[in-house]
Each structure stands twice: as structure tokens, then as C-alpha cells.
Amino acid sequence: MTNIHWRLHFSLLVVASLAIAAPASAQDTAASASSFAEQFFISRQTNTSGEKSVEVLGSLIIWFLMLLSVVSMGLIGTMALNSTRKTILPPEAVDEVRRLLAAGEYRQVMDLAGRDRSYFSQILSRAIGEASHGFSAVVHTLEQVSDELANRRLRRLEYLNVLGQVSPMIGLFGTVYGMILAFGAIVAAGGNADPSLLAGGISTALTTTFWGLVVAIPALAAYGIIRNQVDELTTEATLVAQELLNHFRPKSSSKKNPALKARDHD
Numbered sequence: 497m498t499n500i501h502w503r504l505h506f507s508l509l510v511v512a513s514l515a516i517a518a519p520a521s522a523q524d525t526a527a528s529a530s531s532f533a534e535q536f537f538i539s540r541q542t543n544t545s546g547e548k549s550v551e552v553l554g555s556l557i558i559w560f561l562m563l564l565s566v567v568s569m570g571l572i573g574t575m576a577l578n579s580t581r582k583t584i585l586p587p588e589a590v591d592e593v594r595r596l597l598a599a600g601e602y603r604q605v606m607d608l609a610g611r612d613r614s615y616f617s618q619i620l621s622r623a624i625g626e627a628s629h630g631f632s633a634v635v636h637t638l639e640q641v642s643d644e645l646a647n648r649r650l651r652r653l654e655y656l657n658v659l660g661q662v663s664p665m666i667g668l669f670g671t672v673y674g675m676i677l678a679f680g681a682i683v684a685a686g687g688n689a690d691p692s693l694l695a696g697g698i699s700t701a702l703t704t705t706f707w708g709l710v711v712a713i714p715a716l717a718a719y720g721i722i723r724n725q726v727d728e729l730t731t732e733a734t735l736v737a738q739e740l741l742n743h744f745r746p747k748s749s750s751k752k753n754p755a756l757k758a759r760d761h762d
Contacts, residue, residue, distance in 0.1 A: 538618025667708020
């Protein structure tokens with residue numbers, strides 16, 4: 497019985513010790529997790545007396561890269577929405593133009609192309625507007641306007657490319673600055689610095705590199721994907737418009753261009 501009592505007392509002591517240690521361990525873990533998460537948003541440095549303070553320039557670099565990340569996400573969303581088939585080559589607009597051309601409703605084709613703001617309708621409307629100068633002028637205008645509008649869309653996409661190229665350089669600037677802080681701590685400690693003194697500079701170096709990549713990777717990926725999509729859809733829209741404009745091609749010198757007839761009728 498004595499052995500049983502000793503074992504029981506020992507078990508109770510172990511359970512009590514674990515119960516006391518568990519909250520302390522949980523608090524330490526939570527504090528460690530909070531400190532680790534804080535490193536992604538604030539750069540701190542430790543002086544020789546062990547006091548921690550906010551490192552202003554390193555924190556500003558981090559916050560600037562975070563702002564660029566938000567701007568990049570907004571641009572990606574905006575460019576993606578403005579580079580869909582619906583905004584470049586809407587199937588319903590193409591089908592309606594085909595139907596009107598088949599029915600000989602050339603005036604309605606002009607009105608429809610003038611109302612719709614898609615890429616396809618804009619190049620079609622501008623091309624038909626030159627019908628009074630002959631079919632060659634219509635084709636030339638189509639090619640010229642399609643190049644102009646396509647290049648305008650691609651120039652807007654260049655903002656993503658710029659963000660993708662510049663943000664790693666800003667992160668690299670923060671990396672170099674963080675390493676300067678770390679080596680400065682070594683010099684201040686006479687060449688035998690405590691690891692805690694180096695942690696601030698190294699943390700700044702790694703965190704700014706991290707945020708630079710957070711901005712660059714999605715921006716460059718989206719730039720490549722959306723650019724290919726714009727190239728494909730604008731080329732397809734131009735080819736479809738050229739096909740539809742063949743309805744205005746004069747079949748003989750004695751027959752008048754239907755687009756001109758529609759203009760004369762007005």
C-alpha cells in the first residue's frame with residue numbers, strides 16, 4: 497500500500513507540474529509567434545544595453561513594399577477585368593453585326609459599332625467611318641486603329657512589368673541596408689557581438705527581400721499572362737473585323753459600296 501501511495505503522490509505532482517507549465521509554455525509560444533509575425537511589418541534593432549527600438553528606415557522600406565503589393569493587386573484585378581473576351585471581342589456583338597450585315601442593315605451596323613465600347617466595335621466603327629474614301633482606306637484604317645488600341649492596352653500593362661522589375665531592387669536595397677546594420681553592430685561590439693544585436697539587421701535584410709518578392713512574383717506572372725491574352729484576343733478581333741468588312745468590298749466598279757449607300761441615304 498505504501499508503494500501505491502507514493503506512486504499516487506508522484507503522479508499527482510507530475511500532473512500538477514504539467515498543469516502549471518502548460519499555460520506558461522502556451523504564453524511563451526504565443527509571445528514568440530507574435531514577435532515572429534511582427535517582424536514582417538516592423539523592423540526593430542537592439543542596442544548594446546539590450547533595449548529594443550523601431551528601426552525607422554527599415555520599417556519605411558517594409559511599409560512601402562507593402563503599399564506596392566496592394567497597388568499591384570489592384571492593377572492585376574483591373575487589367576484582368578479589362579482584358580477579357582467580353583471587353584475585347586464580345587461574341588454577342590459579333591453575332592449581331594453578322595446578322596445585320598446578312599440582312600443588309602448597314603446603317604444599323606454603324607450605329608451598333610458606335611454604341612459599343614469594346615475593342616472590336618471601336619476598330620470596326622473607325623474603319624467603317626472611312627468608307628467614303630474607298631475600301632482600301634477602310635482596310636488601312638482598320639489596321640492602323642487596331643495597332644493603336646492594342647498598343648494602348650499593352651502600355652497600361654507595362655505598369656505591372658515596372659512593379660515586377662523595381663520591387664526586387666527596393667527589397668535588395670533593404671537587404672543591403674540590413675546587412676550594414678548587422679555589421680555596424682559587430683563593429684560597435686568590438687568584433688564580438690551578441691547574436692541578439694545582429695538579429696535586427698538580419699531581420700530587416702530578410703524581411704525586405706521577402707516583401708520585394710511578394711510584389712514582384714504576382715506582378716510579373718500577371719503581366720505575362722494578361723499580355724498574352726491581350727495579344728491573342730486583339731489579333732482575333734482584328735481578323736474577325738477584316739472578315740466582316742469584306743461585305744463592303746465593291747464587287748465591281750458599277751456597284752456602289754453599301755456603306756456609301758447607307759451614308760448617302762442619311
